[in-house]
Amino acid sequence: MERLQKVIAxxxxxxxxxxxxxxxxxxxxxxxxxxxxxxxxxTSSDKIEVNGVKIERENKVYFLLYxxxxxxxxxSDDKGRSVVTEFLPHIEERIYPVGRLDYDTxxxxxxxxxxxxxxxxxxxxxxxxxxxxxxxxxIPQREKLRELERGVVLEDGKTAPAKVKFIxxxxxxxxxxxEMTIHEGKNRQVRRMFEAIGFEVTKLKRERFAFxxxxxxxxxxxxxxxxxxxxxxxxxxxxxxxx
Ligand code: URA
Numbered sequence: 001m002e003r004l005q006k007v008i009a010x011x012x013x014x015x016x017x018x019x020x021x022x023x024x025x026x027x028x029x030x031x032x033x034x035x036x037x038x039x040x041x042x043t044s045s046d047k048i049e050v051n052g053v054k055i056e057r058e059n060k061v062y063f064l065l066y067x068x069x070x071x072x073x074x075x076s077d078d079k080g081r082s083v084v085t086e087f088l089p090h091i092e093e094r095i096y097p098v099g100r101l102d103y104d105t106x107x108x109x110x111x112x113x114x115x116x117x118x119x120x121x122x123x124x125x126x127x128x129x130x131x132x133x134x135x136x137x138x139i140p141q142r143e144k145l146r147e148l149e150r151g152v153v154l155e156d157g158k159t160a161p162a163k164v165k166f167i168x169x170x171x172x173x174x175x176x177x178x179e180m181t182i183h184e185g186k187n188r189q190v191r192r193m194f195e196a197i198g199f200e201v202t203k204l205k206r207e208r209f210a211f212x213x214x215x216x217x218x219x220x221x222x223x224x225x226x227x228x229x230x231x232x233x234x235x236x237x238x239x240x241x242x243x
Contacts, residue, residue, distance in 0.1 A: 001042065002041065002043075004023060004030065004035065004040040004041070004048070005020045005023060008028065008055060009115060009116040010057075010060065010114055010116045011055040011056060011057060012113070012115025012116075013055055013115065016116060023037070023038055023040075030046055030048055058094065058113055059093065060112065060114040060117070061091065061093045061112060061114075062110065062111075062112045062117070062224065062229075062230050063088055063095065063110065063111045063222050063224055063225065064110055064111075064209075064212060064217075064223055065084055065087055065088065065221075066106070066107065066214050066217040066218065067084055067107060067219075068219040069103075069104050070082065070103065071084055071086075072103055073099070073100035073101050074100075075095075084097050084109060084111060087220055087222055088111065088222050093113045094113050095113045096111060096118070097109050097110070097111050098117075098118045098121050098122060099121070099185055104204070105204045105206065106205045106206075106219055107132070107206030107214065108208065108212060110209065117234065120234065120237045120238070122185065124184055126237040126238070126240075127240065128183055128209065128233075128236065129182075130183065130209050130210075131179060131208035132180050132181075132182075132205065132207065133179050133205050134177070134178050134190060134191075134203070135176070135203035136175060136176050136177070136178060136200065136201060136202065137174065137175060137199065137200045138174055138175070138198075138199050139170075139174065140176065140178065142166070144197045144198070145164045145166060148164050149161055149163070149164050152196040153196070154189075154192050154193070154196060156187075159182070159189065162180050162182045163182075164178060164179070164180050165180075166178055191204065210233060211236075211242075212233075
């Protein structure tokens with residue numbers, strides 16, 4: 001037995017709070033009867049409708065994909081470009097990506113059919129660390145990288161302080177590699193942060209999402225998250241730590 005608002009949120013229809021509103025507003029039916037009580041418990045055989053539409057209750061599945069470059073973080077693309085779900089063709093559940101990576105960014109992306117879990121991980125309030133490795137045109141001075149650590153002003157606001165690590169520089173070819181960890185998810189944030197300090201990102205890869213890495217995977221590979229990893233991600237998002 002699970003609480004009605006939780007089941008609605010898990011189906012990806014709405015956040016848990018919004019699901020509660022839908023219930024109290026009389027928009028939810030259980031087995032054909034309007035139910036406005038928030039504590040209502042339902043089983044997997046109960047038929048639940050939101051605004052007259054039956055919700056689908058699939059088994060929850062969770063995957064990690066090493067997205068190659070040149071792939072859209074979506075389940076379909078009207079321009080016919082490759083999309084992330086093509087890399088998990090054998091999965092019957094209707095999975096979708098948790099957040100997004102740019103078309104030209106490679107790296108770690110999660111996919112699930114658990115709407116509540118996806119919302120939890122994407123919400124900026126929960127501050128999940130994501131680590132990117134950027135190849136830059138040029139070699140930034142330490143002082144320039146400090147600006148990223150303090151936060152830079154972008155057109156949609158100032159970024160939170162980032163963790164930055166200089167990995168290597170190649171004077172002959174005038175390029176460098178810098179690792180940066182952020183917990184926000186503004187559009188093209190990493191590229192724009194480097195641009196803000198005068199450096200163009202020529203290649204970008206997300207290497208870490210919280211404690212998850214791409215270890216053992218090649219571009220295009222995926223694996224299922226273990227139940228323990230899913231639990232840890234939930235704990236991390238909800239409490240800010242793993243203990
Ligand atoms: N920052 C970017 O610039 N691109 C991404 O895909 C992710 C973060």
